[in-house]
Structure formats: C-alpha cells, structure tokens
Amino acid sequence: MESLQFAPFSSGLDAGFWPKLSEKKLNEYALDESSKDISGFYYNGDIRNQNPILNVDYTCFDRLFKTPARSFISHGVLYLKNTIEGFKECDKKLLLEEKANQIWQDIKTGKAVEDPTLLSRFILLAYADLKKYHYYYWFAFPALIYNEHSADNYREQGLFMKFIMINVKLGKKLLTSFLNIYKKFQRNLTLNSIVNKFSKFSGVFFMVIIAFSFCDPCTLENHPGWPLRNFLLLIAYTWADKLETCNILCFRDKSRDGKREISHSLMLNVQLPKLDKETCPKCVGWEKNEKQKLGPRMVNLSATMDPSRLCASAVDLNLKLMRWRLLPDLDLDKISSTKCLLLGSGTLGCNVARCLMGWGVKNITLVDNSKVSYSNPVRQSLFIFQDCLNGGKAKAEAAANSMRQIFPGVNALGLSLSIPMPGHAITGIFYFSPAVLVQTKKDIETLEDLIDKHDAVFLLMDTRESRWLPTLLGAVKQKIVINAALGFDTYLVLRHGYKSDTGVDGTKIKLGEVIPGDQLGCYFCNDVVAPGDSTRDRSLDQQCTVTRPGISMIGSALAVELLMSVLQHPLGFNFFQIRGFLSRFSSVLPASHAFDKCTACSQIVMETYKKEGFEFLVKVFNEPSYLENLTGLTAMHEGTFDVEVWDLSDEEDFSNKEEL
Numbered sequence: 001m002e003s004l005q006f007a008p009f010s011s012g013l014d015a016g017f018w019p020k021l022s023e024k025k026l027n028e029y030a031l032d033e034s035s036k037d038i039s040g041f042y043y044n045g046d047i048r049n050q051n052p053i054l055n056v057d058y059t060c061f062d063r064l065f066k067t068p069a070r071s072f073i074s075h076g077v078l079y080l081k082n083t084i085e086g087f088k089e090c091d092k093k094l095l096l097e098e099k100a101n102q103i104w105q106d107i108k109t110g111k112a113v114e115d116p117t118l119l120s121r122f123i124l125l126a127y128a129d130l131k132k133y134h135y136y137y138w139f140a141f142p143a144l145i146y147n148e149h150s151a152d153n154y155r156e157q158g159l160f161m162k163f164i165m166i167n168v169k170l171g172k173k174l175l176t177s178f179l180n181i182y183k184k185f186q187r188n189l190t191l192n193s194i195v196n197k198f199s200k201f202s203g204v205f206f207m208v209i210i211a212f213s214f215c216d217p218c219t220l221e222n223h224p225g226w227p228l229r230n231f232l233l234l235i236a237y238t239w240a241d242k243l244e245t246c247n248i249l250c251f252r253d254k255s256r257d258g259k260r261e262i263s264h265s266l267m268l269n270v271q272l273p274k275l276d277k278e279t280c281p282k283c284v285g286w287e288k289n290e291k292q293k294l295g296p297r298m299v300n301l302s303a304t305m306d307p308s309r310l311c312a313s314a315v316d317l318n319l320k321l322m323r324w325r326l327l328p329d330l331d332l333d334k335i336s337s338t339k340c341l342l343l344g345s346g347t348l349g350c351n352v353a354r355c356l357m358g359w360g361v362k363n364i365t366l367v368d369n370s371k372v373s374y375s376n377p378v379r380q381s382l383f384i385f386q387d388c389l390n391g392g393k394a395k396a397e398a399a400a401n402s403m404r405q406i407f408p409g410v411n412a413l414g415l416s417l418s419i420p421m422p423g424h425a426i427t428g429i430f431y432f433s434p435a436v437l438v439q440t441k442k443d444i445e446t447l448e449d450l451i452d453k454h455d456a457v458f459l460l461m462d463t464r465e466s467r468w469l470p471t472l473l474g475a476v477k478q479k480i481v482i483n484a485a486l487g488f489d490t491y492l493v494l495r496h497g498y499k500s501d502t503g504v505d506g507t508k509i510k511l512g513e514v515i516p517g518d519q520l521g522c523y524f525c526n527d528v529v530a531p532g533d534s535t536r537d538r539s540l541d542q543q544c545t546v547t548r549p550g551i552s553m554i555g556s557a558l559a560v561e562l563l564m565s566v567l568q569h570p571l572g573f574n575f576f577q578i579r580g581f582l583s584r585f586s587s588v589l590p591a592s593h594a595f596d597k598c599t600a601c602s603q604i605v606m607e608t609y610k611k612e613g614f615e616f617l618v619k620v621f622n623e624p625s626y627l628e629n630l631t632g633l634t635a636m637h638e639g640t641f642d643v644e645v646w647d648l649s650d651e652e653d654f655s656n657k658e659e660l
Contacts (some may be wrong), residue, residue, distance in 0.1 A: 272547070
C-alpha cells in the first residue's frame with residue numbers, strides 16, 4: 001500500500017472581491033477587527049485545474065450565499081487588520097488552533113455528520129492599504145492530522161491506501177448507472193458535500209463496493225483533494241471502531257464535449273489507524289506564497305484601476321474615515337447629493353467651490369458675468385495665467401472647467417449671467433429699448449430656474465445690491481441661502497432664515513432665547529435703507545474688494561462648514577451668523593431676528609413679488625425709494641430723530657459697517 005498524500009487547496013480571489021472589501025471596510029467595518037463570516041466555494045473535479053482551488057469573490061459577504069452550479073461551499077472567517085503591523089504580528093498559530101477546535105467539536109457532537117459542509121473551512125487574514133490600493137492577505141485551510149510529527153502541510157498523515165480509477169473498477173455500464181443515481185441524489189438533497197453510507201442509495205452493488213464518498217476538487221491521478229483530510233477524521237472518530245479499512249470514492253464531476261462524465265474519479269481503500277478521541281488533533285493549513293514558502297501574498301490594484309475611479313475613491317476616502325472615530329453619524333450621501341449654486345466666481349466663489357469638492361459635493365453650478373483678469377489668478381484659486389489671455393475667459397466657465405480638471409467626477413457647470421440690481425435702472429425703460437427689457441426678463445427667469453433646481457445658494461458677489469434678488473428668491477422658494485462678505489480685515493458668514501409658509505409671527509424673542517430657524521434675519525434685515533448703487537462715484541480702491549488675502553479663505557471655509565453643519569444638524573436650520581475680525585483674531589456669533597420691514601425677506605416684499613412678478617422687480621430696479629415705501633421704512637425714517645440710524649448707508653465703508 002502507498003502513503004496517502006493530499007493535494008492542497010490554492011486560493012483563488014476574484015478581482016471583484018477587493019473593491020467589495022474596501023467598501024465594507026470604509027462603510028461598515030471601520031476600526032472593527034473582530035472576525036467576519038464569509039463564504040467560498042470549490043468545483044467538483046474542475047478539469048481546468050489539477051490542484052484544487054478555493055474561490056472567493058465579491059458575493060462572499062452575502063448572508064444568503066449561493067454557490068455556482070456544480071460547486072460546493074466552504075465556510076470562512078475574515079480577520080481584517082487596521083495596520084500592516086497588526087497583520088504581521090497576528091498570532092497565526094492561535095487562529096488555526098481555534099478553527100481546528102471548531103472542526104473537532106463539530107465532529108465530536110455529530111454536527112459534521114448532519115452537515116458535512118462544516119468540515120470545509122478557511123481563514124482569510126488581510127490588511128487593506130486603501131490609500132495605495134495594496135492588499136496583503138494570507139489564506140489557511142485548516143486540516144486535522146493523525147500524526148503530530150507530520151508538520152508539512154503536503155505530506156502523509158500516517159495513512160496508507162491503494163487506489164484505482166473508478167472506470168477500471170466499475171466498467172462503463174456500472175459507471176453510467178452510478179452517474180444516473182448521483183444525478184437523482186443531487187436533485188433530492190441540497191448538501192454541498194456528500195457524506196453517506198451507501199445503504200441510503202438504491203442498488204445493492206453500492207453497499208458492497210463503496211462505503212463513503214466525497215466530492216473531490218482535485219483531478220490528479222493518484223492524489224485526493226484537501227477536503228478528504230477532515231473527512232477521514234470524521235470517519236475515524238465515528239466509525240473506526242467497526243472499520244480497519246474503508247473504501248472512499250473521490251467523486252469527480254466534469255463536462256467534456258457537452259457530455260457529463262465521472263471517469264476521472266478515484267476509488268481508494270484507506271487503512272485507518274486508531275484515533276485518540278479525547279484530544280483535538282494537530283492542525284495544518286496555512287497556504288504557501290508564490291515562492292512556495294509559508295508567507296502572505298500582496299495584490300497591487302492601483303495600476304489596473306481606471307484613473308477616474310481611483311480619483312473618485314480617493315476623494316471619498318478622507319470623508320469616510322471621518323465616520324470611523326469622529327462622526328459616526330455623518331450622512332455623506334446627503335452631502336454628495338446636495339446641489340449647490342454659487343453666485344459669484346471670484347475670490348470667494350473659487351474657494352467655496354474648492355471646499356465643497358473637498359466635502360464630496362458632486363453638483364456645483366457657478367454664475368458670474370465677468371472675465372478673468374491678470375490680477376485674479378494669484379487670489380482666485382481656480383484660475384491660471386492662460387485664463388487671462390486674449391481678453392480673459394468667462395469666469396464661471398473657466399472656474400467650472402478647472403474644477404473638472406481637478407476632479408473629473410464633479411458635475412460642474414459655469415454660466416455667464418447678469419443679475420439685475422436695485423438702484424441700477426433698466427436702461428430699456430428710459431430709452432425705449434425692448435431688447436434690454438427682454439434680456440433682463442430672461443436673466444431673471446434663468447436665475448429663478450437655477451435657484452429652483454438647487455438645494456443651497458451661496459451669495460459671493462462683490463456688491464451689496466447684487467445680493468438682493470437672490471435673497472428674495474431664496475426666501476420665496478425656501479432654499480438654504482448662505483452669504484459671505486469681506487471687509488479689509490473682517491468677514492461675515494451668514495445663514496439666512498429658512499422662511500416658513502406661515503411667515504414670521506411677530507413674537508418678540510427675549511435676550512438669550514434661541515431664535516427659531518424660520519425667524520432668523522437675512523443679509524438685509526439689519527439695514528434700514530434699501531440697497532442702492534454702491535459702485536457710483538467710487539474710486540478704484542472702493543470699487544474693488546480690497547482685503548487681506550487670507551480673509552477670503554477663512555470666510556469661504558466657514559461658509560462651506562456652515563452648510564455642512566446645517567445639512568447634518570437634527571433641527572436642520574437653527575444656525576446663525578459668524579462675524580470675524582482678523583486684526584483681533586476673533587469671531588462672534590450674533591443672531592438677529594428677521595426684520596418685519598426688511599427690503600428683501602419681509603412678508604410684504606415676498607407676497608408682492610409672488611403677486612406681481614416681473615412688474616414688481618422693474619419698479620425695484622428703476623425706483624430707488626420703492627422698496628422703502630413698500631416696507632414702511634420711509635414712514636419709520638420720518639418718525640425718528642436718531643441721527644446714528646441715518647448715518648448707516650451704502651456710502652459707508654464695508655469694513656467699518658461690519659465692526660459696528
């Protein structure tokens with residue numbers, strides 16, 4: 001008789017496994033290193049590979065795992081480490097012993113007789129470097145052994161056998177009969193591995209010739225596959241008292257030329273030594289690497305992945321890592337699906353857009369009506385020198401194009417659009433130019449449509465009056481509106497009140513009480529004059545936004561962070577404003593109640609706009625006192641003698657206003 005040797009399992013990892021593992025790590029496992037149940041499978045006598053292969057693919061995590069046709073399940077456990085040091089220092093011997101004890105207990109309790117799939121188990125120890133897309137892994141296929149001195153995974157267990165090919169043993173006619181009975185057996189049972197006394201089979205000859213059988217994943221002529229090792233332990237523990245030798249059918253199933261056959265199956269007669277039933281046998285099973293040494297393997301997927309997908313995954317990585325320790329309830333889906341409209345594509349607009357991309361916002365529209373000038377690129381982070389040539393590119397389009405170059409996954413759109421403003425008369429009214437009037441109406445309709453289609457609106461323009469129409473539309477359409485404005489060394493970041501359908505109830509809020517989100521003031525609520533033409537009779541330094549360079553970055557970042565807080569806050573909209581003073585390196589968080597005579601968001605202004613539409617807006621643009629008369633500010637001015645109130649006007653320098 002010859003010594004019995006087994007063909008070991010080789011691991012077969014499908015390429016789709018690694019993206020699924022990465023997804024699980026980022027979104028579900030995080031820092032959890034506890035064991036995770038997974039599943040694998042092997043084919044029955046796969047003619048494509050002589051050595052048995054245990055396959056693991058992206059479906060291995062499914063709770064209701066389904067094996068492919070003519071394949072058999074193997075129960076696995078995943079140990080995914082957080083660091084490469086943890087992967088290297090993991091006690092591999094302990095992991096193998098734990099799994100060996102589990103198999104041994106299943107044998108002792110008889111569970112393995114009822115469910116033979118419990119005999120086929122594997123361990124996957126892994127570490128995923130999600131920055132570089134390097135994956136380190138090591139498989140083990142636990143196998144109990146008779147002889148504790150047999151340390152090599154691939155040598156005998158102190159067992160001896162003689163073998164013969166099944167077609168020689170049975171002949172063609174009996175072979176065909178056996179295959180027909182096996183097909184019937186498959187239809188009636190759902191077990192993935194067959195462990196049976198053949199007395200359960202119909203046909204006397206099976207009881208005479210065969211005692212036990214298993215589905216063999218190996219196709220070597222004189223070696224059975226790895227699953228037989230634990231199967232023999234089950235036979236020895238359960239039936240060895242009655243058997244000195246046993247017949248084993250290494251059943252191998254294949255299709256050739258469209259016909260199914262089992263002629264490459266083996267018949268073994270195995271001599272069983274006595275087994276110590278009190279002590280769990282030693283266990284082997286760690287897989288050798290490509291150099292045929294005991295050690296892990298590594299897969300580098302970075303070179304094979306599409307660069308755009310790599311970029312998208314890398315962008316999401318930092319955000320998903322936030323949830324591991326700091327913000328477990330962070331709703332990234334809500335952030336990424338939020339559509340942001342940026343009115344103004346200059347210093348503030350560029351920085352806000354960059355920060356929004358950093359938060360994973362995928363849909364961003366930029367609006368501006370100016371072109372890139374030579375002074376812009378050093379302060380406005382989405383432009384380069386080439387954007388200034390030949391009169392300059394349109395700012396919004398150039399900024400959107402730059403965003404797509406930075407991150408191809410962003411849906412960035414740039415539009416050139418003029419926003420009509422109070423105090424800036426529509427010339428078509430006075431010069432009887434219908435074309436100007438038509439264009440103004442078209443611009444307003446475009447702005448209305450943009451605000452309708454977006455969830456959050458950022459007001460990032462140079463002038464106070466350009467913010468009026470978007471403020472009104474944001475209030476009417478109940479959008480999140482965030483305003484950012486700059487002085488020389490001051491900044492204002494303000495979240496407008498989210499207008500409810502019932503309007504402000506007029507209830508006075510006591511000092512120290514929280515102002516409801518729908519009663520917070522807007523950018524214009526603290527002014528007692530209507531916005532006018534702030535560019536008239538101004539010198540160059542007054543026409544340009546002259547600020548310390550760092551102010552824009554601070555204000556832009558706070559504007560975006562304020563939006564993120566609003567999106568994640570359980571109340572949704574109870575946030576106020578941030579006024580910062582760089583000269584003092586300080587910030588204050590004032591909250592102002594909505595002004596019932598506000599020229600932008602008061603109830604009378606919103607209702608008049610809803611009722612009259614474009615005709616109302618024409619009056620606002622062409623008649624400087626119209627808004628003050630409509631809201632009652634004119635009457636309030638006439639009834640007060642407070643000189644300080646009259647001093648607050650558009651003629652004041654912004655930096656002085658912000659410090660008042």
